[in-house]
Amino acid sequence: KIFIGGLPTETTDFDLKNYFVRFGVLADVVVMKDKLTGNGRGFGFVTFEDPEVAEKVVAARHTIRGRSVEAKLAIPRGEAPGPRSDPSDRVTKIFVGGLASTVSEADFKNYFSRWGKIMDAQIMVDHNTKRSRGFGFITFESYKSVEDVIRIRNHEIKVFMFLF
Numbered sequence: 001k002i003f004i005g006g007l008p009t010e011t012t013d014f015d016l017k018n019y020f021v022r023f024g025v026l027a028d029v030v031v032m033k034d035k036l037t038g039n040g041r042g043f044g045f046v047t048f049e050d051p052e053v054a055e056k057v058v059a060a061r062h063t064i065r066g067r068s069v070e071a072k073l074a075i076p077r078g079e080a081p082g083p084r085s086d087p088s089d090r091v092t093k094i095f096v097g098g099l100a101s102t103v104s105e106a107d108f109k110n111y112f113s114r115w116g117k118i119m120d121a122q123i124m125v126d127h128n129t130k131r132s133r134g135f136g137f138i139t140f141e142s143y144k145s146v147e148d149v150i151r152i153r154n155h156e157i158k159v160f161m162f163l164f
Contacts, residue, residue: 001047001074002054005095007031008065009039009126009133019064020046024053034134042124042133043097045074091146092119093139096155099123101132103157111157112138116145 004016017029031044048054058071099108109121123136140146149155 001028001045002058003043003045003070003072003074003095004062004064005043005070005072005135006067006124007040007042007044007069008067009042011040011044011065013044015064016044016046019062020048020057023048023057025049041097042135092141092143093137094146094149095135095137097135099132099134099136099157101134103132105136107157108136108138111155112140112149115140115148117141 007016011031013029013031016031017026020026020029025048026046027049028047029044032041033039034041046054046057048057054073058073060071062069062071096108103123105121105123108123109118112118112121117140118138119141120139121136124133125131126133138149140149
């Protein structure tokens with residue numbers, strides 16, 4: 001299963017299926033939608049029947065509906081790896097989903113700064129409407145900050161809960 005991030009909001013399940021079927025047999029395709037508007041939330045998941053295909057797809061560059069998108073192996077909740085022993089494998093950037101549209105980048109950065117120095121904080125916005133797409137990325141100076149953040153499963157910013 002792979003995570004596809006950075007999708008245009010108008011992307012459909014059909015678009016993902018039509019694009020990724022060229023790499024192998026698909027078991028499932030889903031674009032995550034906003035419950036109120038029905039628009040895409042900017043990310044989705046593609047599951048291949050053959051796990052080796054997923055690894056090859058992640059290694060390639062992809063463009064869907066004219067936009068370069070990010071493909072990463074999806075890690076099911078509860079199966080995230082523990083602290084990494086190899087320093088080159090330590091992660092300093094995390095994906096944060098389920099953000100309320102009222103959360104500003106200042107709120108976002110301020111909330112996560114309690115776990116360490118932040119190098120970058122970005123809430124993804126729709127290019128046309130300039131509204132939040134409901135997710136963002138935080139990059140910490142240290143992998144230790146990431147490990148501390150992911151130990152807490154539920155976080156709240158401005159009384160809106162999201163999960164990793």
